[in-house]
Amino acid sequence: MSKLRLTLACWEYDRTRALADGSVQPEGIDLNYINLHVEETFFRMLRHREFGAAEMSLSSYCVSLMREEPAFIAIPVFPSRFFRHSCIFVSAKSGIREPRDLIGKRVGVPEYQMTAPVWIRGILEHEYGVKHTSVQYCTGGEEQPGRDEKLKLNLPPEVRLRRIGPQQTLAQMIADGEIDAMHTARIPSTFLSRPGTVRRLFENYVEVERDYYRRTKIFPIMHTVVIRRDLYREHPWVAQSLAKAFAQAQRKVYENLYNTAALTTMLPWQVAHVEEARRELGEDWWAYGFAANRHVLDAFLDYHHEQGLSRRRLAPEELFAAETLEDFKI
Structure with missing residues (x-):
């Protein structure tokens, strides 16, 4: 057959x-x-x-x-x-030091419907009191101009969205201070190419994300x-x-990652990472x-x-x- x-x-x-x-x-x-x-x-x-x-x-x-x-x-x-606290970026020109400083600011997002920003907005609202309606969202390409929402959205009027210019990119805008922050999945190129102009909101993101998981038991999908x-x-x-x-x-990977005969990735402390993941998230830390x-x-x-x-x-x-x-x- x-x-x-x-x-x-x-x-x-x-x-x-x-x-x-x-x-x-x-x-x-x-x-x-x-x-x-x-x-x-x-x-x-x-x-x-x-x-x-x-x-x-x-x-x-x-x-x-x-x-x-x-x-x-x-x-x-x-x-x-992915834990997404690490993916909230702020412009050095914005004056943003803590989450509540985002209120009233211009926040870039490649697409409002992206999963990473949904988690980021939810966490900021429910953990830090930053309502999703308290900022102006600027949508468009992070690295290439002209990105659109993949599916047409019908959002309530209290969600304030505006498209960036046809030749603009969010990565350049945050470095230039034309937007104050970004919610994204990819690290903006200017975080690396223009040091000092773009930084993470949570510099100690691993510590923050670990605390978030310990309290909520949520590893975001x-x-x-x-x-x-x-x-x-x-x-x-x-x-x-x-x-x-x-x-x-997936089970094959669980087995291979904890093989000490040879490392299956280029991470020098791969075995230690596995032991930490098990300790913090349990044996099936990436559950299906x-x-x-x-x-x-x-x-x-x-x-x-x-x-x-x-x-x-x-x-x-x-x-x-x-x-x-x-x-x-x-």
């Missing part, structure tokens, strides 16, 4: 490498793994639905669920997670994996097959699956609705193929 030919677009992660090289094969699927940077994957999947399955911005996926006929269904696999709904309706078994394969590929991540998803969906990106507060169960919400037992 022939296997289903399926193209998956996903970046090159250690936790997905076994899918890319074929050492882990999803049951019943002949997988064509295309290694693309995340911005390209998201754009092509959201605008043109080019792939059978793809890594996807958690926020953009939730925005897409507000459409009359949603195009995708997700599986509870999370190839990207950035990306999930989606399947085109037309494909899922025709082959519903694909959801479980892919979810199982992603988990199998629904139950282990429900509290993280609940926090994110609260923020997403609160910030005007989803018309109603989505329930975590609505995000994923029903078959992936529970496992069989022997």
Whole structure:
């Protein structure tokens, strides 16, 4: 019996490498793994639905669920997670020293719907009292002019958004003091190329992020994996097959990272990092699956609705193929 030919677009992660090289094969699927940077994957999947399955911005996926006929269904696999306190940057000309200094300022964001800024706005609002409506958002390309929102947004009027100029970039604007701060996923190039003009709001971000996790038990989810709904309706078994394969590929990395015969990364203290991650976040520190991540998803969906990106507060169960919400037992 022939296997289903399926193209998956996903970046090159250690936790997905076994899918890319074929050492882990999803049951019943002949997988064509295309290694693309995340911005390209998201754009092509959201605008043109080019792939059978793809890594996807958690926020953009939730925005897409507000459409009359949603195009995708997700599986509870999370190839990207990131504590984002380190990704709040401020201009040296802004006078910003602490989070509440952001109130009333001009904040650059490549896209309002990006997952990283959703987490950043939620954390600033609920941890530091900086309401998401208390700043002016300036949207556009971080490094290249002309970036647009991947999906059209219908935001409430209290969210103040303006597009930057057609030749401007956020990275240059923050260094020049034309915006006061940035919420972003990528380090702006001027943080490195123009030292002293751009700095992090939280210089001690590791300490701050560790404290945040200890209090909340939240390791923020950035990306999930989606399947085109037309494909899922025709082959519903694909959801479980892919979810199982992603988990199998991830387990190989857990094992390899703690191998002391030779280092599998270029991090000199790789083994110490693994031991710290286990100590702080537990043995399964990068958990896949629904139950282990429900509290993280609940926090994110609260923020997403609160910030005007989803018309109603989505329930975590609505995000994923029903078959992936529970496992069989022997």
